[in-house]
Amino acid sequence: MDKVKVGSLFSGIGGIDLGFEQSGFEIAWANDFDAAACKTYRNNFPSTILIEDDVRNINPCALSDIDVLVAGFPCQPFSVMGYRRGFNDPRGNLFFEIARFIDVKRPKVVFLENVKNLMEHDNGKTFxxxxxxxxxxxYSVKYKVINATDVNIPQNRARIFIVAFRDIEDCDKFSFPQYAPLEATIDDVIDRSIKHDDIYYYGSESRYFKALNTKIVDKTGIYRIDDSGIATRKWEICPTLKANMGTYHDRVPIIRDDFGIRMLTPMECLAFQGYPKKYTFKGVSLKSAYKQCGNTVCVPIIKSIAAKLFELM
Structure with a gap:
């Protein structure tokens, strides 16, 4: 039986694509503009056609037909952590590139992901x-805000998921999955008994060394540094992983392990996004790896929704 084909825009390192692939779909083609993200995507999806270019330069007529169009389009214009400029930001206008692909390809299903604040932005006008x-x-539309904690991933990461159907009967049949309360803890994701590379540890030369050692006195919970310094709150689950981890190294969440106080590693960040251990970074800088971790999605959420779509299709 032919597989259900997916076309992917703003693919990043492939989190949405991975969730759909895990649910039985086939990724026909993907697109992203960021060179480092594309390198990571190719390392992990070697057989997928990846178009490394500005989406505005791509002619959808030149691409194969698809059943599903997916896109985690840029969230910074709508995020409470950004300037919230919305469609006044060139990145916000990229949504209309998705509309251009929909108009040409007319997929059976459109799947979109963005920050929770998309619903409230500009008093709901953006949504x-x-x-x-x-x-x-x-298209008939259903949407829901889902947190990573809903799929037993101990990270506070609430996002809106929009599913649009060309056939209204498919929309009527579809329902978002039911989720169970969080059971996993951060120590189900990280192992404090493993010594990592010294680059991740705060040494005596760090301006945060004294304050961190004063504040983080036990090997429980997780911390982070924000604009005001070391956050006073000790998180019981991982705080939201942000793309600015790649801009400021000290924005990476912090723990105390058996060997000192350190940042999470990129692979631990991927684990807090529900990625499998086999997913790798190769040939990209540490800053790029952190940025990619913050820009991606919680894969098990995608898989749970994609599985429901696969049953329907």
Whole structure:
């Protein structure tokens, strides 16, 4: 039986694609503009056609037909952590590139992911523009805010997931998965008994060394540094992993392990996004790896929704 084909825009390192692939879909083609993210994508999806280019330069007519279009389009214009400029930000306008692909390809399903604040941005007007654009092409829409904790991943990461159907009967049949309360802890994800490379540890030369050692006195919980310094709160689950981890090394969440106080490693960050251990970074800088971890998605959420779509299709 032919597999259900997926086309992917703003693919990043492939978190959405991975969740769909794990649910039985086939990724026909993918696109991203960031060279480092594309390098990571190719390392982990060697057989997928990846177009490394600005989406605005791509002619959808030149690409194979698909059943599902997925896109985790840029969230910074809508995030409470950014400037919230929305469609006034060039990155926000990239949603209309998705609409351009929908208009040409007319997939059976459109799957979108963005920050939770998309619903409230500009008093709901931004979300209404997106909803109306999908409706204009004849799609029926369902959406839900889901947190990583809902799929037993101990990270505070709430995102909105939008699923649009060309066939209203498919929309009526679809329902988002039911989720169970969080049971996993951060120590199910990290192992404090493992010594990592010295680059991850805060040594005496760090301006944070004294304060961190004063504050982080036991090997429980997780911490982070923000604009005001070392955050006073000790997190029982991982705080939201952000793309600015790649801009400021001290924005990476911090723990005390058996060997000192250190940042999470990129592979631990991927684990807090629900990625499998076989997923790797090769040939990219540490800063790029952290940025990619913060920019990606919680894979088990994608898999859970994709599995419901696969049953339907």
């Amino acid at each position: 209404l523009v997106i909803y109306n654009a999908l409706a204009q092409f004849g």
